[in-house]
Amino acid sequence: MSVPLLSLKKAVKHYPTQAGMVHALDSVDLEVGRGETLGLVGESGCGKSTVARVALRLTPLTAGRIDFDGEDVTKREGKALQSVRSRLQMVFQDPYASLNPRVNVGRALEEPLVVQQRGTAAERREHVAWALARVGLRPEMATRYPHEFSGGQRQRIGIARALMLRPELIVCDEAVSALDVSVRAQVLNLLLGLREEFGVSYLFISHDLSVVRHMSDRIAVMYAGLVVEQGPRDAVWRAPLHPYTRALMSAIPRTQPGTVHRARTVLAGDLPDPLQPPVGCRFHPRCPQAAERCRQEAPALRPVASQWVACHFV
Numbered sequence: 322m323s324v325p326l327l328s329l330k331k332a333v334k335h336y337p338t339q340a341g342m343v344h345a346l347d348s349v350d351l352e353v354g355r356g357e358t359l360g361l362v363g364e365s366g367c368g369k370s371t372v373a374r375v376a377l378r379l380t381p382l383t384a385g386r387i388d389f390d391g392e393d394v395t396k397r398e399g400k401a402l403q404s405v406r407s408r409l410q411m412v413f414q415d416p417y418a419s420l421n422p423r424v425n426v427g428r429a430l431e432e433p434l435v436v437q438q439r440g441t442a443a444e445r446r447e448h449v450a451w452a453l454a455r456v457g458l459r460p461e462m463a464t465r466y467p468h469e470f471s472g473g474q475r476q477r478i479g480i481a482r483a484l485m486l487r488p489e490l491i492v493c494d495e496a497v498s499a500l501d502v503s504v505r506a507q508v509l510n511l512l513l514g515l516r517e518e519f520g521v522s523y524l525f526i527s528h529d530l531s532v533v534r535h536m537s538d539r540i541a542v543m544y545a546g547l548v549v550e551q552g553p554r555d556a557v558w559r560a561p562l563h564p565y566t567r568a569l570m571s572a573i574p575r576t577q578p579g580t581v582h583r584a585r586t587v588l589a590g591d592l593p594d595p596l597q598p599p600v601g602c603r604f605h606p607r608c609p610q611a612a613e614r615c616r617q618e619a620p621a622l623r624p625v626a627s628q629w630v631a632c633h634f635v
């Protein structure tokens with residue numbers, strides 16, 4: 322098998338707080354192959370954005386390792402880190418928050434090229450026009466300011482900015498969650514088109530399973546700082562194995578095309594307290610199948626059929 326573009330190996334991220342240590346990630350293993358889209362799903366607070374932040378080296382790991390294109394980049398700093406960063410970009414949920422309201426769109430798009438000292442001013446302007454056109458905006462819009470755009474257009478600007486350095490991997494963190502349904506479909510199709518055109522890989526993070534299904538080749542399901550199931554998109558969608566994934570799937574409205582008819586499992590309770598995750602399987606307090614072993618022993622991810630699953634009873 323070829324070397325994955327991005328891999329997290331036993332990645333741990335704990336945030337020290339006044340109340341104690343928040344266990345945001347505990348030994349997470351994930352891989353994104355070249356040209357592949359890995360969808361990451363799970364409830365709010367399970368650690369999805371933390372995966373994005375550690376993958377982009379926006380925050381350091383507490384333990385574990387990150388490889389990019391076969392090289393250990395966990396501790397890279399300075400110029401060596403900058404060269405990795407240029408190959409990895411992020412699209413945020415709210416592009417407005419990441420766009421300076423006083424800076425026009427042309428300058429905002431040019432900025433990554435200026436930081437990386439690429440091209441002359443004229444070449445950079447030309448590249449801005451190209452990126453705007455590529456995301457379906459008119460090049461003359463470069464002189465406008467963020468507030469002059471709709472939510473969907475702003476997200477296109479966020480994508481154009483991510484494209485400026487022609488990255489190999491784009492991390493999309495809830496990139497379409499704030500958009501209306503029709504605009505959402507357009508932005509998703511734009512992302513799929515860019516993948517076709519440039520072979521870019523995506524780490525596609527969303528709490529919305531149907532969006533993840535639309536976008537991904539493989540799906541990883543997170544629960545309370547851990548990956549509990551991962552595998553090929555259709556296998557996870559059609560035959561989820563972990564009780565948590567099954568509960569997530571059963572909550573999807575049956576009106577959606579291709580949805581497999583499943584008895585609905587209502588998940589009682591909330592995610593566990595990240596300051597004190599439960600002993601044993603972290604899902605056991607909410608699991609309809611929990612037994613004594615689940616209360617005592619944490620299940621490891623192991624291969625079952627075409628998936629990897631962390632459950633004693635699958």
Ligand SMILES: Nc1ncnc2c1ncn2[C@@H]1O[C@H](COP(=O)(O)OP(=O)(O)OP(=O)(O)O)[C@@H](O)[C@H]1O
Nearest residue numbers: 336338343345364365366367368369370371372595
């Ligand atoms: N800087 C921080 N300091 C302390 N705790 C944090 C910090 N960032 C995140 N957390 C906590 O880490 C856990 C995981 O958060 P994270 O944002 O990664 O989850 P998420 O799945 O992306 O949720 P959401 O979809 O709501 O963003 C949560 O309990 C969160 O409160």
